[in-house]
Amino acid sequence: MIELNTIQSFLMDATFFLLIAATISSWINLFFLNSNLWSLTAKITNLGSTFSLILLLLVRWESGKYFPLSNLYESILFLSAILLIAQQLAELKLSTRLIRCLNLPLVLCLYWFGNFGLPPEMKVITGLAPSLQSNWLMMHVSVMMLSYATLILGSLLSLLFLIIQFFSSKQNQSTPLSLSTSGIQENNIIETKNIQLSLLEVIDIWSYRLIGLGFPFLTLGIISGAVWANEAWGAYWSWDPKESWALITWLIFAIYLHTRLIKGWSGQKTAAIGSLGFVIIWVCYLGVNFLGKGLHSYGWIS
Known part of the structure; x- marks a missing residue:
């Protein structure tokens, strides 16, 4: 030891x-x-x-x-x-x-x-505390952590998309094309814009893929948590702060995927939703630990 x-x-x-x-x-x-x-x-x-x-x-x-x-x-x-x-x-x-x-x-x-x-x-x-002495510990918590990690990284890419787009628009405003611009300068500006657009497209696609991967993990984690809660506390859902914010997180990323798959949105609109998800998921994971005690007492800061 x-x-x-x-x-x-x-x-x-x-x-x-x-x-x-x-x-x-x-x-x-x-x-x-x-x-x-x-x-x-x-x-x-x-x-x-x-x-x-x-x-x-x-x-x-x-x-x-x-x-x-x-x-x-x-x-x-x-x-x-x-x-x-x-x-x-x-x-x-x-x-x-x-x-x-x-x-x-x-x-x-x-x-x-x-x-x-x-x-x-x-x-x-x-x-382990008595409530944690269950085979559901590895299943539920590990799946939730996997979902948090992939969703955080995917939403971080959404945030990166907005940052690059913001600075790209600033750069484009500061270097407008004019009739007096030489051919070489014009080609350089166009090439830079094409690189920026290509990078933004790749970031947008991979943000979508990571969030699309993390969302089923989050869904499975919430379901397994509900089953474990019924086994440990006799109720599938108790509106514990952790449970409530997990549901809010699920809804935010469900809206993100809905707008992409059903509405056909992409780029700045979905990146804004993903960036909001970045904030919400941190509130769910860490923020609620400062609000008070709940059924998830083993995860709270006293």
């Missing part, structure tokens, strides 16, 4: 410093695109933080003899790991450093909050 606690302490610190290094090097690499040193540093520290975080979860699993999703702290570790993995998979498809530069600060803040913002008792490995 002493050895496992020592390893856990080391991995906690290693993950934190690797995340800091990955975040800083990724942002520096964003401004110095041709720097192989910063690009390699960003990739190594990014992979290192992911590997260290996964090891930390495995150590807690081995030490506690249960899947490490029993409280808010462990769910933060799990969510951070899924976000890092999903980000690196998305990078392979998007071929852009922008998603890394947005996701890493988010994961760093989340990890910092888990390690320094929560009560120290939450980080101590203890036995």
